[in-house]
Amino acid sequence: MKFNTKTRYGLRTMLELTLNAERDEGTLQKEIAENQDVSVKYLDHIIADLKTAGLIVNVGGKKSGYRLNKPAEDITIYDIYVAFENELVIIDCLHLNGEFPRKQICVLKEYWCELNQSIKSSMKSKNLKELAQKHRNVNKYK
Amino acid sequence: MKFNTKTRYGLRTMLELTLNAERDEGTLQKEIAENQDVSVKYLDHIIADLKTAGLIVNVGGKKSGYRLNKPAEDITIYDIYVAFENELVIIDCLHLNGEFPRKQICVLKEYWCELNQSIKSSMKSKNLKELAQKHRNVNKYK
DNA sequence: CTTTTATCCTACTAAATTGGTAGGATAAGT
């Protein structure tokens, strides 16, 4: 029961882009790799996933680099999670409908469903803007 | 981000023992295996873990079999989870204190911590007695 | 007291997943 490193690095990447959002240039892959202490090569995959999910874009030309593809307050932790995994499904059989072969399955399946929903909504309730604000606040006097 | 099958089978096993708690005999491994559609051999591991965790006991003698080792309302989903895994730690570095090498780590770590706590307390807030009652209620008129 | 049956315990394993690295093609800026 763990989140994978892609999601974690992906979240860091997204937060970095959010913090850089106001500045003139976009953010280069190399820059992110250095700040987040991950190889450029591995970041390749992470950025590819974030792009595919439509969360970031690479604006070319002068002052090129990656930028968020929508306002930071419209990107939740769950959006970032889903960029790397499928929708959150904490036990495999959760999507199955219809027959319940085992006598206890109903009530337990219901429980897993509730937990699944609860985790999902926790992740949906936090967006990048909040995180960035909090970060700025924490680092204000340093 | 999934719960493993041991935890799922373990929970089913525990619920079955709860539902059988009032009857005279304990519950045999074989019986559980049949009801839960899992091999006796695999159940071996599951039961071993539950025993090690102190959640069940095997009472010998006449009317032998497994029983809960404490009242059903004192056993939570989280207790069962912990019988199969360690304490819930959704990202590896969560326990680290002290240095934060990356500039964003503070606020993100804080977020992961909160999520971790929230999942934990969801799991702690549901106990076997509630599940069993709900189950009985659902199956009342069948 | 022998046989059967249930539990206990250790070892093994095939398949899937994770966390990357490697190589090169492509494109674009200088």
Add this chain to the structure above:
DNA sequence: ACTTATCCTACCAATTTAGTAGGATAAAAG
């Protein structure tokens, strides 16, 4: 023309998962 950044596909070692297998032990039944 050269360099640098991105894009894209393939590969891989280590770990985890979801079991099976074999046999020792204990205890109940006949």
